[in-house]
Amino acid sequence: MRKLTYAMNVSLDGYVAAPGDDVGWGVQSDELFQWWSDRVGSTGLALYGRGLWETMSSHWPTADQQPGATPAAIEYAGRWRDMPKVVFSSTLSAVDWNARLVTGDAVAEIARLKAEDGGRMDVGGATLAAAAMRAGLVDEYVVVTHPVLVGGGKRFFTALDERVDLTLADTRAFPGGVLMAAYETRR
Template sequence: MRRLTFGMNVSLDGYVAAPGDDLSWGTPSDELFQFWSDRVAATDLALYGRRLWETMSSHWPTADQQPGATPAAIEFAGRWRDMPKVVFSSTSRPVDWNTRLVTTDAVTEISRLKAQDGGPMDIAGATLAAAAMRAGLIDEYVLATAPVLIGGGLPFFTALGNWVNLNLVETRTFPGGVLLTRYETRR
């Protein structure tokens, strides 16, 4: 059975995006960017919600061809394009870059994918992750908590019907006061 991880940059007050899907508060240091890039390289399959997919696919497919692209951005762009991805959306949109579109029930498909043999899966996008959280499908949470309060927006965690007990398995600090915490779900 595959493991499913939900990880994102998060504000201290628990948001992954400020109102208007503003992500500018969470610009990662070079070291944190490399951490996320290495996660992409180690991920067998990434699951995206529509909104985050649109953000990522509007930039990363050609980021390595932009003037002034850093070696880290070039590396990430290649890793991102090559990584197999599934986009969940109720509206049919063309997808590319080693991606397939799923328009049926996300929880059913994520359950099916988890039951398969294969390497680790990451879920990207708080709305999609919320459905997986409520269904008890997430095995690990990775939070890169920035020392900023944004006061509202899209929360990392969703309202749940019951408690989820976790074990802290890693802490790490990054430049700028970012604290990475990694938790595994206790089953």
């Protein structure tokens, strides 16, 4: 059985995107970028909602071919292209870059994928993650908190019908006051 992890950059006030889907508020560092790159390199399967897919697929497939691409960006782009991906959308008609499209019941498909053998699955995108959270499918939450208040936008956590108890599994500090905390779901 695969482990399902929900991991994203989050503002201190709990948002993954500011109003207007602005995600440019994060505190960048080489160390944090390498951490995300290593994470992508070790992901068995990435699950994307349409919004995050459109953001990622508009940049990373050719980021390594852009003038001035850093070695770290080149490495990340290759890892991202190689990583198997499933995109959940009722509006897209096709996806590329080692991805397949699912237009049906996301929760049923995530549960099916989770029951398979394989490496860790990461769910990305707040809306898709919210559906997995409400269904009790998320095994780990990795919150990478940036020291900024964006005041609104798309929340990391969704409203739940019942409490979910968590255990702190890991922490790490990054330059610029960014803190990563990983919590495992207690079952």
